Structures are given as C-alpha cells and as structure tokens.
Amino acid sequence: MLAGIGWWCGFYTLEAVVPALGAKMVFAQLEYLGIVTVPVFWFLFSLRYTGRDEWLKRKLVALLSLVPILTLILVATNGLHHLVWSSVRSDPTGPFPALLIGHGPYFWLHLAYSYLLILGATGTLVWSVVRYPKNYQHQAVLITAGAIVPWAANLLYALGLVPDDNLDPTPFAFALTGALLALALSRYRLLHLFLGLRGRARSALIEDMPDGLIVLDGENRIIDCNPAASAILGGSSRPLLGTPLEEVSDLPCVAEKLALSGDFRCEVELEAQGESRIFDVLSSRLGQRDIEASGHLVVLRDISEKRRAEEAARESEQRYRTLVENANELIFTLDSEGRLTSVNPAVEHVTGFAKDELVGQDVDRLLAENKRPETSRILLALDTGETQEVRVKSKAGSTVVLEASIRATYHDGETTGYECIARDVTESRAWEEALRFQALHDSVTSLPNRMHLRERLHELITSAQTQEDRLALLVLDLDDFKRVNDNLGHHIGDALLEVVGLRLGRSIRAADILARLGGDEFALLVHVDDAADARRVARRVLGAFQRVFAVEGHQLALSASVGVAIYPEHGSTVDTLLRVADIAMYAAKRGGGSRYAIYEVKIDHHSPDVLTLQGDLHKALSQGELTLLYQPQIDLRTNRVAGVEALVRWNHPRRGLILPSQFIDLLEHDGLADRLTRWVLDKALAQGTRWQARGLSTQVSVNLSARNLDNPDLTQVIEALLDRHQTNPARLTVELTETSVMMEPERAIASLGAIRALGVKVSIDDFGSGQTALPYLKTLPADEVKVDKSFVIPMTVDKGDAAIVRSIIGLGHELGLLVVAEGIENEATRRLLVSYGCDIGQGYFLGRPVRPISVATRLRSQQVALRTSRGLRKDESIPSLSGKAR
Numbered sequence: 001m002l003a004g005i006g007w008w009c010g011f012y013t014l015e016a017v018v019p020a021l022g023a024k025m026v027f028a029q030l031e032y033l034g035i036v037t038v039p040v041f042w043f044l045f046s047l048r049y050t051g052r053d054e055w056l057k058r059k060l061v062a063l064l065s066l067v068p069i070l071t072l073i074l075v076a077t078n079g080l081h082h083l084v085w086s087s088v089r090s091d092p093t094g095p096f097p098a099l100l101i102g103h104g105p106y107f108w109l110h111l112a113y114s115y116l117l118i119l120g121a122t123g124t125l126v127w128s129v130v131r132y133p134k135n136y137q138h139q140a141v142l143i144t145a146g147a148i149v150p151w152a153a154n155l156l157y158a159l160g161l162v163p164d165d166n167l168d169p170t171p172f173a174f175a176l177t178g179a180l181l182a183l184a185l186s187r188y189r190l191l192h193l194f195l196g197l198r199g200r201a202r203s204a205l206i207e208d209m210p211d212g213l214i215v216l217d218g219e220n221r222i223i224d225c226n227p228a229a230s231a232i233l234g235g236s237s238r239p240l241l242g243t244p245l246e247e248v249s250d251l252p253c254v255a256e257k258l259a260l261s262g263d264f265r266c267e268v269e270l271e272a273q274g275e276s277r278i279f280d281v282l283s284s285r286l287g288q289r290d291i292e293a294s295g296h297l298v299v300l301r302d303i304s305e306k307r308r309a310e311e312a313a314r315e316s317e318q319r320y321r322t323l324v325e326n327a328n329e330l331i332f333t334l335d336s337e338g339r340l341t342s343v344n345p346a347v348e349h350v351t352g353f354a355k356d357e358l359v360g361q362d363v364d365r366l367l368a369e370n371k372r373p374e375t376s377r378i379l380l381a382l383d384t385g386e387t388q389e390v391r392v393k394s395k396a397g398s399t400v401v402l403e404a405s406i407r408a409t410y411h412d413g414e415t416t417g418y419e420c421i422a423r424d425v426t427e428s429r430a431w432e433e434a435l436r437f438q439a440l441h442d443s444v445t446s447l448p449n450r451m452h453l454r455e456r457l458h459e460l461i462t463s464a465q466t467q468e469d470r471l472a473l474l475v476l477d478l479d480d481f482k483r484v485n486d487n488l489g490h491h492i493g494d495a496l497l498e499v500v501g502l503r504l505g506r507s508i509r510a511a512d513i514l515a516r517l518g519g520d521e522f523a524l525l526v527h528v529d530d531a532a533d534a535r536r537v538a539r540r541v542l543g544a545f546q547r548v549f550a551v552e553g554h555q556l557a558l559s560a561s562v563g564v565a566i567y568p569e570h571g572s573t574v575d576t577l578l579r580v581a582d583i584a585m586y587a588a589k590r591g592g593g594s595r596y597a598i599y600e601v602k603i604d605h606h607s608p609d610v611l612t613l614q615g616d617l618h619k620a621l622s623q624g625e626l627t628l629l630y631q632p633q634i635d636l637r638t639n640r641v642a643g644v645e646a647l648v649r650w651n652h653p654r655r656g657l658i659l660p661s662q663f664i665d666l667l668e669h670d671g672l673a674d675r676l677t678r679w680v681l682d683k684a685l686a687q688g689t690r691w692q693a694r695g696l697s698t699q700v701s702v703n704l705s706a707r708n709l710d711n712p713d714l715t716q717v718i719e720a721l722l723d724r725h726q727t728n729p730a731r732l733t734v735e736l737t738e739t740s741v742m743m744e745p746e747r748a749i750a751s752l753g754a755i756r757a758l759g760v761k762v763s764i765d766d767f768g769s770g771q772t773a774l775p776y777l778k779t780l781p782a783d784e785v786k787v788d789k790s791f792v793i794p795m796t797v798d799k800g801d802a803a804i805v806r807s808i809i810g811l812g813h814e815l816g817l818l819v820v821a822e823g824i825e826n827e828a829t830r831r832l833l834v835s836y837g838c839d840i841g842q843g844y845f846l847g848r849p850v851r852p853i854s855v856a857t858r859l860r861s862q863q864v865a866l867r868t869s870r871g872l873r874k875d876e877s878i879p880s881l882s883g884k885a886r
Contacts, residue, residue: 001178002178002181004034005034006178009172021099025088035114039114040067040068046124049124050124067110067113071110078104083106084104085104088101111154115155119151122151125143143181145180146176146177149173153172157170210302211228212232212279213225213228214300219244220245221243222240222244223242245298251268254281264283265282266281267280267281277304278307279302279304326345329421329423331346332358333420334363340361343359351392353394367392388405389402390403403423440452444498445498445502447501448515450515450518456513472526472527472528472534473564474564475562476561477561478520478558478560481520492552495552496556496558499550500558504524507540511526523578528566531598535596538562542594559593561594561595561596562588563580563597564599566598584599585597621675625652626648626650626676628684629851630687630700630855631647631847631849633820636833636838641858643698644855645700646702649849673708674714677708677714682721684702685724685725685727685732687700689726689727690852698855701733703734703736703765709740709744714751730760733760734763736762737764752781756781763820764784764786767787768788777815784818784820785819786819787822788823789822791804792805792822793829796829805838806836809821818839822843823842824841824844824846826845830845830846
C-alpha cells in the first residue's frame, strides 16, 4: 500500500512538471497504477488489522483485483473509447502546465468503487477504535485519521472545492496517510497487534504448547485434545475422540482418580514416543461444580527431565557429602557472622577439636594470631576465592599453617555465609623457611649472603627515595687472608671468618645490616647523615681488627681494607653501589691495606667516560692514532744531547691530543700493555736506525710497565726487535719505575737481569718516590737512576729536597750508576745539579718532547758545532770549559 502511494505521488509530480502534453499523458497513465491499487490495498489492510482474517480468501482478493485490472486496460486504450477520459488538453494559464481532463462515464464508476472500499475500510477502523483496549486506541485513532484524510481530499477535488482545479490533492493526502501509518506502527510498537490476534494467539497457544491438554465430557470420554496430548497417548493418527479415558493405555489410574475426585494432582509413568517418561497430571472440573455431568480438563506435563535432574542432584549431593567426609583437605562453612556451621573430619583431625566443640563457635577461636576482635571480619572479607595463608591454633596449643580459599554464598543479593577449603601446609612452610634461610644466608657465618643484601639494599633504596635518606654501603675485604688458608688450612680459615662475623656484628647497631658477600669479603649497610658519618662507621669497623682473633688455639692478627659508597651521591641502584664500593675497597687495598677509602670518580676505571675511552684505545693502535715524541736528555757537563726518551701521544679523532697519564692505566687494566710496549720499541728502534743511517747516533730510552714484567717473552721480544732493526743493544735503554720494581723485587731483578744480558741498558725511573730497600738496590741490574721530579722541581727553594737530591746523586755514583735528574725547569736548577755532580738532565728548560725531525735537526747542529770546535782547537787552541788548554 505504501509503495502504491509513493508510485501515485511520484508520477503525479512528474505529470505536473513536464511541459509536453505527450509526456504528461504517459505519466498520467502510469499514475493510475497507484490510483487503482491504493484503495484495494487499504481495504485489505483494514481487514487484516481489525482481525477479520476469515474474509481474506483468494476469491475475495481476485474479485477486488478485477476492477483495478479493468481500469488499467481502459486507461491504456482510452483513445479508442474515451470511457475514462472524454477529453485531455494542457492548461498553460496556471503556475505550471497542468492537464485539463474531462472525465468519462467509467471514471465515475471507478470513483464510486474506490469510495466504497475506502468507506468500508474506514468503518472497520472506526469499529476497531471502539473495540480496542485503551492502551491500543492511540494507534487505532492515528490509522483511522489516515483513512479519512485521502477520502476527504478526493471528495473535495471531485466536487470542485479545491482552489486550483488543476491540482489533485488526493495522492498527497495518501502520502500523509502513509506517514500517519508509519508513525502509528512505530511509535506505539504495535506492528503485530490486531483485534483478531487474541483469538489466533489462543488457538496457537493450545496447538503449540508442549503440555498435553485433554477435554473430557461428564462421562470421562475424550471430546478434544491438542497435538501434544495425541503424541503422548499414541500419536495423532490414533482415533482418540469419543474414547473413554479408562480404555486409553496407561491412564486407568487417572480415570480411577477422576471417579473419586474431580480435582486432583498426581504423577504417572507413561510410555511416550518409545520411552518411559514421567508426567505431572492436573485435573480441573469444567463448568459449575454442582452440576454432576460437567466435564474435566486434564493437563499432562512431562517432568521426566526435572525428576532426572532432581535424582542427579541427590546423587551429586551424596557424592559431595562422601567426598567432604573423606577429603584430606579441611572443609568448613561459616554463617554471615563468622560462626562455624559445619566441619569435616579433617578439621577435627588437624585442630584436635571435636565437631561439637567447633560448630556454633566464632572462627576467632581457631585463629592463632587473634590480637584484634575484628580479625575474623577481615578474614571473611577476603572472599575473592584466592588462596591465602591462615595460621590457626590446635587444641594442644601448636600453630598450624593453612592455605585457605574462602568464598561467600549469597541469596537474593545478601551474604548468607562462607565456604572454606584449606590444606595443612605447616610442614612444607617449615621446609620453605629453611630453604629460604639457606638461600639468603651464608653457611659459614650464618650472616645474610649477597642475594639477601641485594634484596635489602633494593628495599632501602626504594624507601630512601621518598624519605630522602642517605645510605652507606661498606665493602670490607680481609688483607692477606690467603695466608691463613695456605698455612693453617681452610677449616681454620672458615672458623676465622665466623669469628670475624661475630666481632663485626657486635661493632654495629641493631638496625645495620651485615652480610658476607663470599670468600673473605663482607658488606655493611647503614643509614648515615653525611660522608663524615660514613667515615666514622668505617673507622669503627676497622677498630674491630685492632685486637687479635683467637681461633682454635691460634692467635691471629688480621687487618682489612674498606671501601665506602654513599647513596645517592655515588649511585642510585643496587649494582652501581656495589660496584663503586668495590672500587673504593681496592683503592684502599692499593694504599697498603688496613685503611678505608670513599669512592671517587678519579679512581674508577670503569666509569662510562673511561669505558668509552677504553674502547677507543683498542682502535687507536690499529688505526695509527698513536705517535711517538722524543724528549732530549742533556749531558750536564758538555750541554750536548746524550740521548732521547720516547714518549707516547694519542691523537684522538674527537678529543684531540691525549697525554699518557690519561690512558696508561687503561692499558694496564685492559691487557694492552704488552702490545703498546712492543709498538713503542718497534717505532723507537726503527727511528734510531734511521738516525744512525744519517750519521746521527744517539741513545733511545723506552718505558716499561710492571705488567710487562709478567710477560715471560719480554726478553725475546726485545731481542727480536733489535735483530730486526740491526740496532746496537747498547743504544737502547729500558726504564722501569721504582714502585713497579718493588712490587715483586725478585721477579723484577730476574727480568731486568735477562734484558741487561742482551747489552741493553736499564734505568730505574722516579727514584726516591717509592720504597726501595737498600739490599735490593745494590743488587738491581741497573745502569742509571732517574731522580723523581717531585724532588728536583722545588730543590732551589727547599733545602730538604736539595739534600735528598744530593744524597741520591752521591748514592748512585757510589753504586757505579749514572744519575739522571728529571723536571729541570730553569737555569738555577740546572746549575745546582751541575754543582752536585749530576750526570744528565731532562726537563722543559733543556728541551720539550718533539717530533723526530726536530731531534735530527738538533743532533745535526750539535755535530756541526762539535766539528767546528775540533777544527778551532787544531788551529787556535781554544780553551776547554775548565779554562785550561788541552
């Protein structure tokens, strides 16, 4: 119907707007498809809506369709008979060119037919307004209004009461009708509600319901039944109507009850659809109760599944009870107030209380740590179902650890109680505690171990971040502890460690944390106010070693080196603090032991900047970033170059020139010392060979490190390089600092002796700054000593330093050694050294480190001056420096 209305309105609009008469006629003819169908569809809709489905037969629909079909044929052939339109012309006088149509006799017949359909439909709808319940009348009123609007509009048009004779409002009125229909059927959500729905619904309900319905007359004969009852009693094909109920298989018992009492309810077991099923039978009297011949309505409801479910529930409950009674787990229930309502035998076995002693009691009676009256309330609030640990006390007074899961039970949204399942984990928790203690404590001293210390340090750092506390981490390493193990055995060493742990524990506060990190290394974690407070703690720890330790009859003296790191100044993470405290401890140990050191960046060879430089150093050797400069060594008696010292410089691509003092220590720590020494020897000897080839022979000195002495192939490396460059061994001097020599004197004497046996000269550098023992000094295989510049530089203003320098020069000469003074920065220092009889001088006043070409220039100039001097002596007998002629 709505589609017909849209068709009518659409083509009527096209008819109105196109100017050509032929096109208007085409649209007018197409328009009739909506004109003839809308009244028919409207009438059919009203019948359907008002519940008169019995009228909707095929014959009626066919009969109603004859007039629209005939009308469409007459419209299409109007040019032959003019029954619909007697005349058609265009009216150009209006706002748009409209059709002026003269109507033929059939038009009026069809108009009357359409009015009859619309009036009939409107009548049924008005009747529905009266018949509908109040809740549904709004929809009926809207639909009725929709029926009246197009009827009234067309009537006005047909009677010529429309202001514009050329404008037919009927299709637009039908469009309004469609809008009202859509509003009525959507606004009130009643698309499927018709007056006839109740009857159809009642019939469908009875026919489709799963329960069997049987209607009996006064003599208990079946006069009607629904399909469900037919299926229950043997199928729809069985002739049940008129059959007495007692003759129906399996229903005699129902007939007997009907004879005794008309209204009753019972259960019967019937064979239905090939299986035995249980039915709930309900009988009700029909009609008045005082009329004896009134019939009965019998309802058969299949409750087989319900009975099976109930039986399964009973079996499940029985299994549950058996399971609960025999379970090893503790199972008990509580009411909403926390009182025990049931317990299984496992609860009695674990707690020692009998069931009668527990049921009705508050759960607080079982809790081992019942310090607050709300303990049970807190326990019952934890009804998430997650496992939690609860400690209860037994009747004997012992504590039992339970792993419990608690869940609340509800009814109508209210908490009715709690269910709890628990298992006894007392023994396993004891094992876990023992294993945790072993995992977090040292087996020798029973002190916390490294893992435990890391955990506690992490916790304290986390809390210190919010409270702005300071922490001090002290790492302590016993000095020369290896001697105890080597000389007395490891069992004495372990006993000594235990005693050390006890003494250290007595020297600290209760809040401090003492741990053994492993071996002979301990750690102490304390709260401090500042660095001065940390120093006091370190001194107190070292004070624990002032008395000897008595261990199994042995009186052992022991010292320790302590490194201190402070949070947050030296680090904010566990790993950082442990690392820097360890670095500080090794710095204290290098200082001689039995002392403490607080971390400083300058002693850290593993800071990010140093690590970056260390990585660059690996590439520097292979990429040619290192170079050699040569500093002249001047004979103080003749003022001539007696030799040169090869000095390494690093031309870093980003940092520029880097002096050896900034990277030599990195070589020692990174295992590059031997590689660099080989490179320097190779370059220095090669340069010496090039000078010699030009007639510029001089002594070349190369520095060795203490690490080089560990290389058993050092002598062979020097010998191979001498052979390679065809260098006279006497032209090479190797220098080793006094401190390096005295680290392991015997090894140094052996290594330097092997080098000296090659013919290479040996020089002891920085003499006077170390701790040389005289017995070693007289046996050192050395050719010269170099006085440390820390004595030479201030000797002109400090008589003490001057006396030391003079003593070293005298001692060196007495031992047959050449003496070299470093650090000559002015003429006064040079003259004083000359007066002391020093042999060779070195310093910026006498010559800075320069490139090989500058050394060659100076040697050549010196050679020319020497030849000139010799020539003058021959000719003019020039006097010597002493003023005497030779």
